[in-house]
Each structure stands twice: as C-alpha cells, then as structure tokens.
Amino acid sequence: MQRLQLTDAEQAEINTLVDRFIAAGHDWDPLTAAEAATATAQRLPLRLREFLTGARTAESGITVVSGVPLDPRLADTPIGWEAAAKSAAGRREEIALLLCGAAMGDPFGWESQQEGRLVHDVSPSRGMETSLTSASSEKTLSLHTEDVFHPCRADYVALLCLRNPDGVATTVAGVDALRLSPERRDALTEPRFHFFPDDSHTGPITGHTSGDDREAEADRVLFGPEQAPYLRFDVDFMEAADPGAGDAMRAADELLSSSPDRVVLNPGDLVFIDNYKVVHGRAPFTPRYDGADRWLKRLNLLRDVRRLYARSNTRTRLVPA
Ligand SMILES: O=C(O)CCC(=O)C(=O)O
Ligand SMILES: [Fe+2]
Incomplete structure (x- = not known):
C-alpha cells in the first residue's frame, strides 16, 4: 500500500481550488464537469500529483491519500444515495474527490447507476x-x-x-493471493466464465437484457502480463462455463476471501483501488440511520477515457445503458 499524508498547507491549497471550482459555477453535466476537473487538477499540490503519478506508473494496488479536506459543517449522512442526490449533501467533498481523482485518471459514470451521477x-x-x-450494511x-x-469498467x-x-x-x-495449482490457474486464464451486471445497475444494460442474462460472452478471470496478471472476479455475478472452471472459481474465491487485508478509512482518507489488480468488499456493520452513519463518496476512473468514447461511438462520460 502507498500512503501520502497531506500537510496543512496542501489542504489549504485544495480548499482554494474547490472554492474556485464552485465559484466558476461549472454545471454538473458529467462531460463538462469531468473535463473542467482535469484542467483544475493540474493545479493541485505538486507532491500529491507526483505521488499519484508514481502510484499509477507502479500500478500500486491500493493507494491512500490522507487529509483530504472535509467541510467542518458536513451534512448528516443521507440514508442512501437517492437522499444524497436530492439534497446535494457533501457537494464540496464531491468536488474535492473529483479534482484529486482527475489527477489519477479520467472520471466517468454509468447511465444505469445512481441515475448517471x-x-x-x-x-x-x-x-x-x-x-x-x-x-x-448487515451483510x-x-x-x-x-x-x-x-x-469499460474502472481502472480505479x-x-x-x-x-x-x-x-x-x-x-x-x-491477485497474489491466488496460489493455485497449474490446472486451476490455467482454467482462470481461459475464457470459461460469464460475468453479469450487479444489482446496483438498473434498467437494460448494453449487451445484457437483464442481470440474469446468461448469454454474455465467455471471458477470463486472469489476463494481461504473465508475471503480474490482472484479475476480474465477483463470485456473486459470475458463472463458470464448465465443471473444471467452476472448481477453479471456488478455489479462487476461498483464497481471496480467506484473509483479505482490511483498510479502515477515516474521514478525509481517499483510497484508489486498482480495479485490475485487487478485488474489494466490506465488513458488515449495524446501520444507525441517525445522520452519523458511515458515508463514502465514490468515483470511477479510467486510465484513458477513449476506451469509453471508442466503445460508445460518442464523447460521453457515462457508459450508455
Ligand atoms: O463500502 C466500502 O468500503 C466499499 C463499497 C464498495 O464496494 C463500493 O463502493 O464499490
Ligand atoms: Fe465496489
């Protein structure tokens, strides 16, 4: 894991950029907001930009920036994203995330998720x-x-x-947790798996008539450089095409979930999860619904948004439904 603690002076610089971004009145259209954020991100503290560029080049699996400034008058935690969208709760923090995120990658979203936010x-x-x-929460x-x-899934x-x-x-x-027999490893590197949209996607999704569509083309779990492979895995939304692949998938699931690392995020911590190198999840907890609940802002980043432009045949920051 790579970690950077922002200094008071760096926090002040970020606050100034957030203030200016708000004052400039950028509208919240995803394309214009993302492009404006990328321009503004060039003025973030140099140490932060160097750190993120280094993490990106080294393909760091988990990268944490601590001390991202939060509004001392932060709103109560909204109960679910719809409430947050309606009230614009945490808008200042959204901009801080958008600016820092734009120093790491190209921000994008999904038409089918959280109404294209x-x-x-x-x-x-x-x-x-x-x-x-x-x-x-409880599960x-x-x-x-x-x-x-x-x-077009996120790089980060x-x-x-x-x-x-x-x-x-x-x-x-x-991916280093996958200490598997050569047979099982081979199975994971062959197109013997089907992947499906998770339940956070609503409505029809490109190439999928529904979350239960079983027509998706078979693909690999492990791919890319042999010495440092990439990974795609989600036991709840994938299916093996044959019994051997099923055996490899279960073995992989056991190895990944047997002793995951725990990253406890504190207020102001910003984690970049490399979505090609690590899988992520969350421990269960008891929700409060009293305004003090756990609350994160999330941003998807591509290393190059042209992957999305080329696939959707349009300059859009939202993966089309
Ligand atoms: O709540 C978390 O820590 C992670 C949740 C998650 O998987 C996500 O937001 O993509
Ligand atoms: Fe997730």
Missing part, C-alpha cells in the same frame, strides 16, 4: 441491509471487481471517506 454516494440504505450492493459485501461485467475505484464512526473496514485482496 458522476460521483456516487455510499451509505447504508433502509431495506438494503443485506443486498449485494454498496448500500448494504458482508463480498470481494468483487467493480462492474466486473463490462469492458476512488473512495473518499466522510464518516466511519465504527471503523468499518473496506476489505481488499490481490
């Missing part, structure tokens, strides 16, 4: 306590690649912690 809210939601989405959120089903999932009163851990496990 560029920055998402992650907070416990009533009725979702045991769901397989980030709005859950362990199993280790997953974010948006495992899609070729960035999470900025606004509150975490009970120190609930984000769990992470890397």
Whole structure:
C-alpha cells in the first residue's frame, strides 16, 4: 500500500481550488464537469500529483491519500444515495474527490447507476441491509471487481471517506493471493466464465437484457502480463462455463476471501483501488440511520477515457445503458 499524508498547507491549497471550482459555477453535466476537473487538477499540490503519478506508473494496488479536506459543517449522512442526490449533501467533498481523482485518471459514470451521477454516494440504505450492493450494511459485501461485467469498467475505484464512526473496514485482496495449482490457474486464464451486471445497475444494460442474462460472452478471470496478471472476479455475478472452471472459481474465491487485508478509512482518507489488480468488499456493520452513519463518496476512473468514447461511438462520460 502507498500512503501520502497531506500537510496543512496542501489542504489549504485544495480548499482554494474547490472554492474556485464552485465559484466558476461549472454545471454538473458529467462531460463538462469531468473535463473542467482535469484542467483544475493540474493545479493541485505538486507532491500529491507526483505521488499519484508514481502510484499509477507502479500500478500500486491500493493507494491512500490522507487529509483530504472535509467541510467542518458536513451534512448528516443521507440514508442512501437517492437522499444524497436530492439534497446535494457533501457537494464540496464531491468536488474535492473529483479534482484529486482527475489527477489519477479520467472520471466517468454509468447511465444505469445512481441515475448517471458522476460521483456516487455510499451509505447504508433502509431495506438494503443485506443486498449485494454498496448500500448494504448487515451483510458482508463480498470481494468483487467493480462492474466486473463490462469492458469499460474502472481502472480505479476512488473512495473518499466522510464518516466511519465504527471503523468499518473496506476489505481488499490481490491477485497474489491466488496460489493455485497449474490446472486451476490455467482454467482462470481461459475464457470459461460469464460475468453479469450487479444489482446496483438498473434498467437494460448494453449487451445484457437483464442481470440474469446468461448469454454474455465467455471471458477470463486472469489476463494481461504473465508475471503480474490482472484479475476480474465477483463470485456473486459470475458463472463458470464448465465443471473444471467452476472448481477453479471456488478455489479462487476461498483464497481471496480467506484473509483479505482490511483498510479502515477515516474521514478525509481517499483510497484508489486498482480495479485490475485487487478485488474489494466490506465488513458488515449495524446501520444507525441517525445522520452519523458511515458515508463514502465514490468515483470511477479510467486510465484513458477513449476506451469509453471508442466503445460508445460518442464523447460521453457515462457508459450508455
Ligand atoms: O463500502 C466500502 O468500503 C466499499 C463499497 C464498495 O464496494 C463500493 O463502493 O464499490
Ligand atoms: Fe465496489
């Protein structure tokens, strides 16, 4: 893990950029907001930019920046993302995340997720306590690649912690946990798996008529450089195409989930999870629904947004539904 603690002076610089971004009145259209953020991100503290560029080049699996400034008058934690969207709670922190995120990658979102918002809210939601989405609480959120089903899935999932009163851990496990027999490893490197949209996606999604669509093309779990492979995995939203692949998938699941690392995010911590190198999840907790609940802002980043432009045949920052 790589970590950087921002100094008071650096926090002040970021606050000034956030103030200016707000004063400039950028509208919240995802394309213009993302492009404006990338321009402004060039003025972030040099030490932060160097740190993020270094983490990106080294392909650091987990990268944490601590001390991202939060509004001392932060709103109560909204109960679920819809409430957050309605009230614009944590808007200042959204901008801080957008600016720092834009120094690491190109921000983008999904038409099918949180109504096409560029920055998402992650907070416990009533009725979702045991769901397989980030709005859950009482049930362990199993280790997953974010948006495992899609070729435009994020290179980085960035999470900025606004509150975490009970120190609930984000769990992470890397491809190095997969100490498998050659047969099982081979199975994971062959296109013998189907991946599906998770329950946070609503409505029809490109190439998928529903979350239960079993027609998706078979693909690999492990891919890329042989010595440092990439990984895509989400046991809840994938299926093996044959018994041998099923055996390898279960073995991989056991190894990944047996002893994941625990990253406890404190307010002002911003973690960049390399979505090609590590899977992430969350320990269970008891929701409060009293305004003091755990609350994260989430941003998806591509290393190059042209992957999305080329696939959707349009300059958009939202993966089309
Ligand atoms: O709540 C967390 O720590 C992680 C949730 C998650 O998987 C996500 O927001 O993508
Ligand atoms: Fe996630």
